[in-house]
Amino acid sequence: MSSQRHYDPYAVRAQFPILSRTVHGGVPLVYLDSAATTQKPDAVITAIDQFYRRSNSNVHRAAHALSAEATSIWEGARARVARFLGAQRTEEVVFTRGTTESINLVAASWGSMNVHAGDEILITGMEHHANIVPWQLLCERTGAVLKAVPVLEDGSLDISAIDALLTDRTRLFAMVHASNTTGTINDVGALCAMAAAKGVRTLVDGAQAVLHQPVDVQAIGCDFYVFSAHKLYGPTGLGVLWGRYDLLDAMPPYQGGGAMIQHVSLERSVYEAPPLRFEAGTPHIAGAAGLGAAIDWFDTLDLDAMAQHEDRLTHRATSIIYQVEGARVIGEAPRKIGVVSFVIEGVHGTDLGMLLDEQGVATRTGHHCTMPLLERFHVGSTCRVSFAAYSTNEDLDVFERALTKAVRMLR
Numbered sequence: 264m265s266s267q268r269h270y271d272p273y274a275v276r277a278q279f280p281i282l283s284r285t286v287h288g289g290v291p292l293v294y295l296d297s298a299a300t301t302q303k304p305d306a307v308i309t310a311i312d313q314f315y316r317r318s319n320s321n322v323h324r325a326a327h328a329l330s331a332e333a334t335s336i337w338e339g340a341r342a343r344v345a346r347f348l349g350a351q352r353t354e355e356v357v358f359t360r361g362t363t364e365s366i367n368l369v370a371a372s373w374g375s376m377n378v379h380a381g382d383e384i385l386i387t388g389m390e391h392h393a394n395i396v397p398w399q400l401l402c403e404r405t406g407a408v409l410k411a412v413p414v415l416e417d418g419s420l421d422i423s424a425i426d427a428l429l430t431d432r433t434r435l436f437a438m439v440h441a442s443n444t445t446g447t448i449n450d451v452g453a454l455c456a457m458a459a460a461k462g463v464r465t466l467v468d469g470a471q472a473v474l475h476q477p478v479d480v481q482a483i484g485c486d487f488y489v490f491s492a493h494k495l496y497g498p499t500g501l502g503v504l505w506g507r508y509d510l511l512d513a514m515p516p517y518q519g520g521g522a523m524i525q526h527v528s529l530e531r532s533v534y535e536a537p538p539l540r541f542e543a544g545t546p547h548i549a550g551a552a553g554l555g556a557a558i559d560w561f562d563t564l565d566l567d568a569m570a571q572h573e574d575r576l577t578h579r580a581t582s583i584i585y586q587v588e589g590a591r592v593i594g595e596a597p598r599k600i601g602v603v604s605f606v607i608e609g610v611h612g613t614d615l616g617m618l619l620d621e622q623g624v625a626t627r628t629g630h631h632c633t634m635p636l637l638e639r640f641h642v643g644s645t646c647r648v649s650f651a652a653y654s655t656n657e658d659l660d661v662f663e664r665a666l667t668k669a670v671r672m673l674r
């Protein structure tokens with residue numbers, strides 16, 4: 264890692280109005296649930312507000328000034344995302360409702376053309392349900408088989424198992440870039456290279472990666488990359504599917520309706536080229552205004568310094584947790600994003616989450632939509648703390664006191 268760089272999380276934090284509120288009648292909020300969704304900076308809130316105050320109109324269809332503005336906001340955001348991901352063409356960026364819909368789109372559309380009985384889809388044992396269930400549905404429809412790369416005790420992938428799992432029947436390898444439960448960062452470039460060497464297509468679930476590090480789809484070498492705006496300081500209800508243009512161009516529509524057609528008669532329809540082919544109906548235009556602003560805002564951060572800061576918080580949170588007798592951190596891979604999941608012997612996760620919340624500390628307890636991963640670690644649920652650009656050491660001071668008190672009360 265490069266030398267230590269100064270990073271001021273307080274200057275970042277000051278731009279997030281929600282972080283100065285209190286909960287439960289006056290307790291200052293300590294938000295440690297950024298892996299579920301990030302909070303939004305002023306720049307994003309203003310962009311959405313301005314869209315509805317000034318530019319609200321539908322895209323693509325009308326010949327008037329507001330519609331032209333709305334269209335340029337929508338298409339401008341697409342161009343912004345394309346640059347953010349290092350896409351070769353803006354047309355490779357499809358807007359969806361989120362990571363979940365992006366994966367369902369690929370499974371339904373690309374899957375219907377390319378996956379047949381006896382074929383195999385490879386995933387990993389650390390996927391979010393959003394990168395498991397769509398493939399199970401596809402397998403049920405086609406008679407294909409779903410396989411998974413095992414996860415090692417430290418939460419990293421068992422790379423040695425991959426070669427045998429990539430067979431001549433494997434059509435796609437879908438993998439998470441960074442785990443929302445253990446925080447493990449996968450070397451997706453290496454995984455995609457292994458797949459490509461055997462002619463296997465790849466999809467990377469970047470939902471948890473985009474907010475912690477720069478992403479370059481060319482360098483990764485994947486075929487599809489997906490993420491949600493709301494985990495990148497943007498609004499809910501909007502997501503991205505990036506795909507190589509030749510693949511998108513060969514894919515049938517996912518949903519039918521307005522905007523995705525060139526011509527419709529009662530007998531048949533002629534579809535648009537990508538990305539419009541996959542964007543039926545009125546889209547989340549205000550969401551695109553927000554996502555464009557979120558990426559512009561994110562670009563102002565020193566990402567190296569931010570990653571170092573988040574790393575320090577992750578290490579400190581891990582030591583705070585290990586001070587508690589009977590605590591166990593689930594996932595201690597060498598490369599992690601700012602996510603720490605843990606269990607404490609004799610303490611029920613839901614009770615712990617509630618007592619932390621009473622002290623203003625927002626964490627998440629449960630299976631985090633990764634049931635197979637938790638099963639692999641023989642736990643039913645964990646308590647999870649997660650960080651973003653605005654998280655501070657002071658947040659962890661409060662967490663440390665709150666955790667000590669909560670555990671004392673529960674034992």
Ligand code: PMP
Binds near residue numbers: 360393441
């Ligand atoms: N994949 C990962 C790794 C996630 O963390 C999440 C959200 N928790 C998703 C997929 C699904 O994202 P969304 O709910 O925004 O579609």
